[in-house]
Amino acid sequence: MKTKRFMAVALTTALSAGALYGSVATADTLDNVLTVGQQKTSAAQASQKRIDKIAEETTSLLQDFKVVNKEIDGLRVYNRQLEKQLANQLSVIKDLEESIDNVTVIERQIQPLILRMLDGLEQFIELDAPFMLEERLANLEGVKRNMDRSDITAAEKFRQVLELYNFEAEYGRKLSSYGDTLNVNGQEREVNVLQIGRIALLAQTKDSKITMAYDKEQKGWVEVDAGEYRRAVLQGLKIAKQQATQDIMNMPIPAPEAAQ
Numbered sequence: 001m002k003t004k005r006f007m008a009v010a011l012t013t014a015l016s017a018g019a020l021y022g023s024v025a026t027a028d029t030l031d032n033v034l035t036v037g038q039q040k041t042s043a044a045q046a047s048q049k050r051i052d053k054i055a056e057e058t059t060s061l062l063q064d065f066k067v068v069n070k071e072i073d074g075l076r077v078y079n080r081q082l083e084k085q086l087a088n089q090l091s092v093i094k095d096l097e098e099s100i101d102n103v104t105v106i107e108r109q110i111q112p113l114i115l116r117m118l119d120g121l122e123q124f125i126e127l128d129a130p131f132m133l134e135e136r137l138a139n140l141e142g143v144k145r146n147m148d149r150s151d152i153t154a155a156e157k158f159r160q161v162l163e164l165y166n167f168e169a170e171y172g173r174k175l176s177s178y179g180d181t182l183n184v185n186g187q188e189r190e191v192n193v194l195q196i197g198r199i200a201l202l203a204q205t206k207d208s209k210i211t212m213a214y215d216k217e218q219k220g221w222v223e224v225d226a227g228e229y230r231r232a233v234l235q236g237l238k239i240a241k242q243q244a245t246q247d248i249m250n251m252p253i254p255a256p257e258a259a260q
Helices: 002-127 133-146 152-171 224-238
Strands: 175-184 187-194 202-204 210-213 222-223
Touching: 002 133, 002 152, 002 210, 133 152, 175 202, 175 222, 187 224, 202 224, 210 224
Parallel strands: none
Antiparallel strands: 175 187, 187 202, 202 210, 210 222
């Protein structure tokens, strides 16, 4: 009987020890599980942080990519515009090169033309009525001297010749007067000259006693009726000097020649 009780006590003790050992083992296992869970949680958090960081970097890179793409599109448009401008500039350069070649040819041709124009103008002045002769010949000589200068371009030389032609054209439309010295009856006399375009060239002595007209056929001055034209020439001189208003003047004008 005692033996059974002892065995029962022993069995109870063994069971208690087993239970205690099982409890301890279970606690260790739970700790291990918790530890592993915490480690997994920490690892998951770390992974999530890395994922978030990568996502942010990816988003930033995507934005940068979009910005760069816009810049590339803008540069493409700009490059296309530059290509058009470059093509236009190349066309202009080609035209300029052709113009330069043409200018060289024209310059070789224009120099003889200028010289012929000057010769023609000199002959015209010699055949024309001798009004303001010294001034006109001086202007002509000045331009002729410039023809030999290397520092003056062909274009400028041509402009100067055209300017002379314009001056001569203006003389034909002007009413002007100036002082001069003429041979009157074998004596040098100071006179007032009245130029009426290229229609008439008249002169009158300072004392108004002698009135003359230039005769192209005789190529000289001839005395006209002082009684008939003296007052008219005096009036014309006043008009030319803007000392009187314009009016009809009775002047000794050569009859027109028939066209040939």
